[in-house]
Amino acid sequence: MPADVVTAAPPLRAQRSPTTLVLARTARRAVRSGALWGYVLGIVVASSAVSYTRIYKTQADRDHLAAAFGSNRAAAALFGPAPQLNTVAGFTVFKSLMTLMVLGAVWGLLTSTRLLRGEEDAGRWELFLAGQTTRRRATAQALGGLAAGVTTLWAVTAVISVLSGQYSQVDIAAGSMVYFSVAQVAAAVMFLAVGALTSQLAGNRRRAASSAGWFLGFCYAVRMVADAGIGVHWLIWLSPLGWVEQLRPLTAPQPLALVPIAVFSAGVAFLALHLAAFRDTGSGLLADHDRAPARLWLLTGPLGLAIRLVRPAAVAWALALAATGLVLGLIANAGGTISGSSVQTVFSRWGVPGTGATAFLGVTFLIAAVLVGFIAAGQVTAAREEEAEGRLEHLLVRPVSRASWLAGRAAVAIAVLLICSLVAGVTTWLGTTAAGIGANLGSLIGAALNVAAPALCIWGFGTLAFGLWPRAASYVVYGILAWALLVELIGGIGAGSRWLLDTSLFHQMASAPAVAPNWTTNGIIIGIGAVCAAGGLLAFESRDIQGA
Amino acid sequence: MGQVAVHCEGLSKRYGPVDALSQLNLDVAEGEVLGYLGPNGAGKTTTIRLLLGLVRPTAGRAEIFGLDCQHQTVEAHRRLAYVPGEANLWPSLTGAETLHVLGRAQGWVDEAYRDELVRLFELDSAKKVRAYSKGNRQKVTLIAALMCRPPLLVLDEPTSGLDPLMEQAFRHCIGEAKKRGQTVFLSSHILSEVESLCDRVAILRHGRLVETGTLADMRHLSALTVEATFDGAVPDLSRVAGVSSVHANGRVVRCQVSGPVQPLLKVLADYPVTELLSREPSLEELFLALYGDQAVKEPVAG
Numbered sequence: 018m019p020a021d022v023v024t025a026a027p028p029l030r031a032q033r034s035p036t037t038l039v040l041a042r043t044a045r046r047a048v049r050s051g052a053l054w055g056y057v058l059g060i061v062v063a064s065s066a067v068s069y070t071r072i073y074k075t076q077a078d079r080d081h082l083a084a085a086f087g088s089n090r091a092a093a094a095l096f097g098p099a100p101q102l103n104t105v106a107g108f109t110v111f112k113s114l115m116t117l118m119v120l121g122a123v124w125g126l127l128t129s130t131r132l133l134r135g136e137e138d139a140g141r142w143e144l145f146l147a148g149q150t151t152r153r154r155a156t157a158q159a160l161g162g163l164a165a166g167v168t169t170l171w172a173v174t175a176v177i178s179v180l181s182g183q184y185s186q187v188d189i190a191a192g193s194m195v196y197f198s199v200a201q202v203a204a205a206v207m208f209l210a211v212g213a214l215t216s217q218l219a220g221n222r223r224r225a226a227s228s229a230g231w232f233l234g235f236c237y238a239v240r241m242v243a244d245a246g247i248g249v250h251w252l253i254w255l256s257p258l259g260w261v262e263q264l265r266p267l268t269a270p271q272p273l274a275l276v277p278i279a280v281f282s283a284g285v286a287f288l289a290l291h292l293a294a295f296r297d298t299g300s301g302l303l304a305d306h307d308r309a310p311a312r313l314w315l316l317t318g319p320l321g322l323a324i325r326l327v328r329p330a331a332v333a334w335a336l337a338l339a340a341t342g343l344v345l346g347l348i349a350n351a352g353g354t355i356s357g358s359s360v361q362t363v364f365s366r367w368g369v370p371g372t373g374a375t376a377f378l379g380v381t382f383l384i385a386a387v388l389v390g391f392i393a394a395g396q397v398t399a400a401r402e403e404e405a406e407g408r409l410e411h412l413l414v415r416p417v418s419r420a421s422w423l424a425g426r427a428a429v430a431i432a433v434l435l436i437c438s439l440v441a442g443v444t445t446w447l448g449t450t451a452a453g454i455g456a457n458l459g460s461l462i463g464a465a466l467n468v469a470a471p472a473l474c475i476w477g478f479g480t481l482a483f484g485l486w487p488r489a490a491s492y493v494v495y496g497i498l499a500w501a502l503l504v505e506l507i508g509g510i511g512a513g514s515r516w517l518l519d520t521s522l523f524h525q526m527a528s529a530p531a532v533a534p535n536w537t538t539n540g541i542i543i544g545i546g547a548v549c550a551a552g553g554l555l556a557f558e559s560r561d562i563q564g565a
Numbered sequence: 566m567g568q569v570a571v572h573c574e575g576l577s578k579r580y581g582p583v584d585a586l587s588q589l590n591l592d593v594a595e596g597e598v599l600g601y602l603g604p605n606g607a608g609k610t611t612t613i614r615l616l617l618g619l620v621r622p623t624a625g626r627a628e629i630f631g632l633d634c635q636h637q638t639v640e641a642h643r644r645l646a647y648v649p650g651e652a653n654l655w656p657s658l659t660g661a662e663t664l665h666v667l668g669r670a671q672g673w674v675d676e677a678y679r680d681e682l683v684r685l686f687e688l689d690s691a692k693k694v695r696a697y698s699k700g701n702r703q704k705v706t707l708i709a710a711l712m713c714r715p716p717l718l719v720l721d722e723p724t725s726g727l728d729p730l731m732e733q734a735f736r737h738c739i740g741e742a743k744k745r746g747q748t749v750f751l752s753s754h755i756l757s758e759v760e761s762l763c764d765r766v767a768i769l770r771h772g773r774l775v776e777t778g779t780l781a782d783m784r785h786l787s788a789l790t791v792e793a794t795f796d797g798a799v800p801d802l803s804r805v806a807g808v809s810s811v812h813a814n815g816r817v818v819r820c821q822v823s824g825p826v827q828p829l830l831k832v833l834a835d836y837p838v839t840e841l842l843s844r845e846p847s848l849e850e851l852f853l854a855l856y857g858d859q860a861v862k863e864p865v866a867g
Binding site: 220221223305307308309310311312313316317318319321322325326406407408410411412413414415416417418559560561562 | 614617618619620621638639640642643645646647649651653654655656657658659661662665666667669670671672689690691692693695696706709719
């Protein structure tokens with residue numbers, strides 16, 4: 018090449034260093050997600066602490082609560098031990114730690130598999146690997162980015178927790194809240210590492226996430242058995258979630274339990290880093306089961322295909338609701354023994370008269386309602402994904418009308434909602450029967466169908482959004498769900514105007530089985546959902562098919 | 566032209582301020598293979614999505630075998646099959662399951678031909694879609710379209726990701742489809758593919774149809790390439806009527822001739838020409854002549 022050509026070339030503009038490109042990119046996304054989830058974790062802690070001071074105002078109420086749940090085996094298995102339930106600190110840990118631990122772990126495994134394996138599946142990882150880096154270095158950078166994300170998660174959680182601790186009636190020292198925040202995100206750290214490891218082992222992101230999810234389930238089950246009071250508490254040291262529990266924040270701190278957490282996280286992350294160098298891009302170290310005999314019995318058309326596609330998630334939700342129903346049934350008796358005027362006041366805010374096991378179920382069936390609401394939102398999101406990913410077009414370019422496709426999805430969604438609701442009702446009855454309460458099966462079936470009503474309405478709103486603004490459908494449907502839940506929680510602590518409370522779909526739902534379901538109201542709620550869904554169908558018929 | 570398989574009348578699509586397709590008037594006869602060409606963003610895929618009823622036109626209308634694409638969509642779709650450029654399929658299904666469900670959705674499958682296509686394209690149909698390469702996913706969509714033997718095939722970059730052997734197999738299948746009287750609407754960037762398969766070509770630019778006709782028609786519109794080798798002095802051909810782009814390399818002169826070649830032959834007759842070659846422009850040259858520098862300089866729509 019002539020020299021003048023070389024000198025005539027424009028100078029190369031300095032770009033971000035190739036040695037930190039993956040780090041910066043991963044960190045940016047992980048920090049954003051960590052900040053959001055940190056806010057959620059912090060709010061849960063704050064609301065638990067503040068709601069305790071509002072609900073259990075007198076020491077007598079608190080002592081009643083401690084007597085009812087302090088030594089309840091089912092409650093301990095579900096939420097962990099409850100050593101100081103008659104204090105704000107003890108209740109806050111009991112109410113929030115296990116939930117936040119699991120939420121943090123889910124965030125960790127989803128974030129790491131998305132930012133490690135998801136990027137690879139999308140083909141973006143190859144672009145980096147074709148540059149000035151190696152697979153191991155790129156993985157190290159990604160792990161660094163994830164570390165930035167989890168640090169943000171901890172920082173945001175800690176700030177909100179410390180601030181809530183300053184509330185005069187809560188009054189928990191800042192140092193204790195910072196330590197509590199460490200416990201809250203410890204599971205997130207460990208499962209970030211687990212997700213990084215399964216990203217090296219599994220053939221794709223979905224499998225990496227599900228493998229890490231199964232491991233989380235195993236850890237939770239081991240911890241449940243250990244806490245069930247059947248003489249095998251030593252098992253707690255075999256579960257990473259048990260190590261977090263052993264940190265005992267706010268009650269009897271045991272920082273030594275940080276050692277296995279740190280060793281496990283570092284060891285698993287190092288193993289992931291080591292294995293990263295030994296596999297091909299786009300595949301995992303474990304053999305893939307990517308061949309299978311054709312199973313055609315459901316694949317008779319768009320409806321059968323929808324059933325086939327929805328089935329794995331539906332089964333997982335049914336199992337989750339079965340477990341929820343069973344546990345609610347088992348602890349209903351203990352829950353029902355809580356008495357006191359302030360407890361009755363709180364129950365009455367949720368439309369539940371008196372106390373007792375049935376009243377307790379009337380209040381706690383809100384959990385089932387929320388879960389079924391999530392199923393509804395998931396169904397809307399799944400339909401939108403079919404469109405956004407371009408898979409829907411394969412059906413719509415054949416003699417399949419948009420209306421028949423959406424109607425099929427609707428039929429599947431409604432069936433899943435009803436079946437999962439019924440599963441919750443039946444397993445609650447099994448739980449109460451096992452606990453010797455002997456609740457009426459018919460009333461629990463009615464309560465189960467009762468929680469399906471708001472979910473059907475949420476699904477209807479989501480379908481309307483899908484028809485009108487497909488790219489915003491997920492935000493709309495999850496937004497409605499989050500709003501309904503938030504307003505219901507506000508209502509529970511006695512805040513919020515009646516007008517505000519009426520905007521929550523859950524607030525319209527009768528607190529069955531404590532009271533009989535209001536089928537007229539349910540009919541109206543479902544009718545609104547049906548009208549919205551019909552509007553969504555009309556809009557879908559007349560709009561463009563839109564990609565992501 | 567026989568019965569019309571595809572009819573577009575003033576078909577337009579606007580996305581915000583951008584005219585992705587503007588006033589398209591186009592007919593494709595039954596049994597014809599039409600090559601639909603244009604640079605990226607010219608409006609080819611938009612046209613196909615309008616024909617399939619996936620997007621709504623801003624103006625105009627389109628028909629498939631006389632059926633309105635927007636209002637008789639399902640009926641129209643009974644008569645066509647479509648291959649997209651991006652084969653996004655259900656990752657958890659195997660190739661065989663995907664072909665089965667797509668066949669059931671279509672309503673009619675020639676199972677013997679499907680099996681023949683699976684062999685021809687060497688598709689491992691027991692594999693799950695998530696394990697397929699891009700080329701293999703494309704094979705699934707091709708087989709799914711061809712196995713139904715529809716009267717109309719709408720193909721949008723159908724060979725993207727296929728290796729040359731599979732591309733040959735594809736050309737073979739389209740050739741057979743043509744013999745059977747199927748109509749093919751082929752959007753492609755592979756000009757040799759269009760040149761070898763298509764009866765007629767339509768060229769889009771910035772959402773507007775700029776040229777349509779057979780390759781022979783279009784060649785007449787473009788310049789002839791002439792190359793002359795001299796045994797002695799080389800004449801100056803740049804002032805000869807109809808001659809342009811003159812390039813001399815030693816005793817060899819190459820130029821383009823538009824219109825009659827008579828003026829050039831008269832000049833050459835006075836010089837010692839040892840070799841004279843002429844050839845018609847290829848589709849690639851036609852394409853580049855139509856787009857040339859402007860295709861690079863001008864922004865493209867939609």
